Amino acid sequence: MVGGWGSVQRALTSSFTHSFVEAGFAVMEFDYPGWGESGGFPRQGINPWRRTRVADTALAHLKAQPMVAAHRITLWGTSFGGGHVVDLASQHPEIKSAIIQVPMLDGLATTLATPPLRLLKMATLGLLDLLKPGRPIYIPTLAKPGEFGTMDRDEAWQAMEIALDAWKDRAYDNRVAARSVHTMPFYRPWLRLKDVKIPMLMIGATGDTVAPFVSDKVRRVGNPNVQVIEVDANHFDPYFDPLFPQMLAHQLAFLKQVEVSEEKPLAARIQRTG
Numbered sequence: 001m002v003g004g005w006g007s008v009q010r011a012l013t014s015s016f017t018h019s020f021v022e023a024g025f026a027v028m029e030f031d032y033p034g035w036g037e038s039g040g041f042p043r044q045g046i047n048p049w050r051r052t053r054v055a056d057t058a059l060a061h062l063k064a065q066p067m068v069a070a071h072r073i074t075l076w077g078t079s080f081g082g083g084h085v086v087d088l089a090s091q092h093p094e095i096k097s098a099i100i101q102v103p104m105l106d107g108l109a110t111t112l113a114t115p116p117l118r119l120l121k122m123a124t125l126g127l128l129d130l131l132k133p134g135r136p137i138y139i140p141t142l143a144k145p146g147e148f149g150t151m152d153r154d155e156a157w158q159a160m161e162i163a164l165d166a167w168k169d170r171a172y173d174n175r176v177a178a179r180s181v182h183t184m185p186f187y188r189p190w191l192r193l194k195d196v197k198i199p200m201l202m203i204g205a206t207g208d209t210v211a212p213f214v215s216d217k218v219r220r221v222g223n224p225n226v227q228v229i230e231v232d233a234n235h236f237d238p239y240f241d242p243l244f245p246q247m248l249a250h251q252l253a254f255l256k257q258v259e260v261s262e263e264k265p266l267a268a269r270i271q272r273t274g
Contacts, residue, residue: 001013001016001017001027001028001029001076001077001081002055002075002076002077002078002081002082002084002085002088003029003031003032003077003078003079003080003081004077004078004079004080004081004082004104005046005079005080005104005141005150005151005176006141006142006150006151006174006176007032007035007078007079007080007081008031008035008036008037008172009029009030009031009036009037010029011163011164011172012078012159012163012236012239013029013078013239014163015239015240015244015248016076016239016248016251017029019248023252025074025255028058028062030054030055030058032046032051032054033054035173042134042136042177043136043173043175043177044136044138044141044173044175044176044177045136045176045177045179045180046080046176046177046180046183047180047183048080048083048084048107048183048184048187049183049187051080051081051084052084052087052088055081055084055085055088056088056091059073059075059088059092059095070092070094070095071094071095071096072096073095073096074095074096074097074098074099074255074258075088075089075092075095075097075098075099076098076099076100077098077099077100077101077103078100078101078102078103078238079101079102079103079104079210079211079235080104080211082100082101082102082103082104082105082202083100083103083104083105083107083187083189084189085098085099085100085103086098086100086103086105086189086190086192086193086196086200087189087192089196089198089200090192090193090195090196090197091195092198093197093198095198096198096199096258097198097199097200097201097254097255097258098196098198098199098200098201099200099201099203099251099254099255100200100201100202100203101202101203101238101247101251102203102204102205102208102210102211102213102233102235102238103189103202103204103211103213104187104189104211105188105189105190105193105211105213105214105217105218106188106189106190106212106214106217107183107184107185107186107187107188108185108186108188109212109214110184110185110210110211110212111184111185113209113210113212118148121148122139122150122178122181123181123182125137125139125178126178126179126180126181126182127182128178129177129178129179130179130182136177136178136179137177137178137179138175138176138177138178139175139176139178139181140174140175140176141174141175141176142156142157142159142160142174143156143157144157145157150176150180150181151210151235153209153210153234153235154207154208154209154210154234154235154236154237155234155236155237156210156235156236158236159236159239159240160172160174162240163239190214190217190218190221193218193221193223193226194221194223196223196225196226197225198225199225199227199254199257199258200223200225200226200227201227201229201250201251201254202218202226202227202228202229203228203229203230203231203238203247203250203251204218204228204229204230204231205230205231205232205233205234205235205237205238206230206231206232206233207232207233207234207237208233208234208235209234209235210234210235210236211235213230215228215230227254229250231243231246231247
């Protein structure tokens with residue numbers, strides 16, 4: 001399971017993890033270097049290309065386990081991690097399938113969706129951070145609506161509070177190195193969708209303002225291996241009730257479908273659900 005922008009293990013993804021285990025799947029999670037329980041300094045930095053390499057290393061570790069067969073592995077990614085899974089899926093035709101939800105597919109679109117004054121402030125702090133290697137300048141990862149942070153929209157703060165309330169044994173470091181924002185506009189994993197050779201389920205949210213779902217670009221690619229479902233939701237709705245059961249049902253149905261017809265390409269289609 002590949003987490004998103006400010007993701008750490010057992011936070012927002014825990015409901016999915018537990019549900020997949022209950023359904024009979026083995027699940028592997030990991031923290032990116034400098035985040036959560038992983039070592040590494042400076043802390044809380046984000047580079048999407050480096051993160052993709054880390055996820056690739058995690059996949060290699062999983063494939064090296066004697067009880068694991070590569071052709072039985074499904075990659076799962078959410079938000080920023082959904083983009084990383086597109087990258088990995090395009091490079092690993094030997095694995096079984098991939099699932100991505102509320103994926104960040106176009107960093108340029110995500111950057112342009114940020115309010116201009118906030119974008120200017122983040123860009124300025126990011127530049128100052130780049131000029132001070134070894135002494136990071138941090139900005140909040142999540143913020144209350146209207147306050148400064150990389151994510152203050154789509155009830156981001158409420159999502160963090162709900163996750164932390166269920167995550168009583170650990171604290172969340174709500175910071176990200178400011179230089180991280182300068183990587184965003186150049187990270188555009190939708191361009192690798194054409195290279196995905198394995199069955200992929202993509203669930204996008206039509207009301208997502210954190211990582212706007214670029215359905216037009218997905219349609220333009222028209223990869224028959226990619227099954228697309230659109231839900232009427234914001235970026236954080238899929239993690240919680242009442243939408244969570246629907247998201248889980250879509251994903252379990254896809255896994256069953258792949259199990260039944262593993263060698264047949266999925267018809268490319270876009271479904272809209274309420």
